[in-house]
Amino acid sequence: MTIYFYKVWQPYGCFSNFSPHGIHIQGTYWPTVEHYYQAQKFVASRDAVIIPIIHAAATPEEAAALGRCSDRQLRRDWDLVKTQIMREAVLKKFLTHADIREVLLRTGDEILVENSPTDSFWGCGANKAGQNHLGKTLMSVREEIRNLLSLTVIYE
Numbered sequence: 001m002t003i004y005f006y007k008v009w010q011p012y013g014c015f016s017n018f019s020p021h022g023i024h025i026q027g028t029y030w031p032t033v034e035h036y037y038q039a040q041k042f043v044a045s046r047d048a049v050i051i052p053i054i055h056a057a058a059t060p061e062e063a064a065a066l067g068r069c070s071d072r073q074l075r076r077d078w079d080l081v082k083t084q085i086m087r088e089a090v091l092k093k094f095l096t097h098a099d100i101r102e103v104l105l106r107t108g109d110e111i112l113v114e115n116s117p118t119d120s121f122w123g124c125g126a127n128k129a130g131q132n133h134l135g136k137t138l139m140s141v142r143e144e145i146r147n148l149l150s151l152t153v154i155y156e
């Protein structure tokens, strides 16, 4: 079967980048993946001043709103780097938090889909035929963690 997720309070909400699972990346703690992802949009851009403001946002919704202000300049290479940036953050999230790692691993080989009605890049979009890059990232991270665990078993 396919597992659809979107809002934090819905089933499999821990797969949402808005879930309250903090990550340490390059020495900085980010309250959610969303805070980190939105802040990375502005690295080395003329609006980099907004990065600490996004970092300090009280909620992921606020972080996303700050990161989506259309009058701010995104880093020039954003479309080239955003998928890798997202994968780094999602991998760190599930390596950090054992409880949600178990939830992810227990999904077996099910297809994971971010059921976003508006986002056809990270989610499936309204027509359900979007690129689902967040779902693909989660399935890739699930596989990588399984591989890491299999190595641990060998060397224990």
Ligand SMILES: Nc1c(N[C@@H]2O[C@H](COP(=O)(O)O)[C@@H](O)[C@H]2O)[nH]c(=O)[nH]c1=O
Residues within 6 Å of the ligand: 006, 007, 008, 016, 017, 018, 034, 037, 064, 067, 068, 114, 116, 119, 122, 134
């Ligand atoms: N889960 C979720 C959203 N989806 C998230 O928004 C991010 C994409 O943002 P952007 O690149 O600015 O369009 C990405 O992390 C995606 O998973 N958006 C929301 O407004 N609410 C939500 O609950």
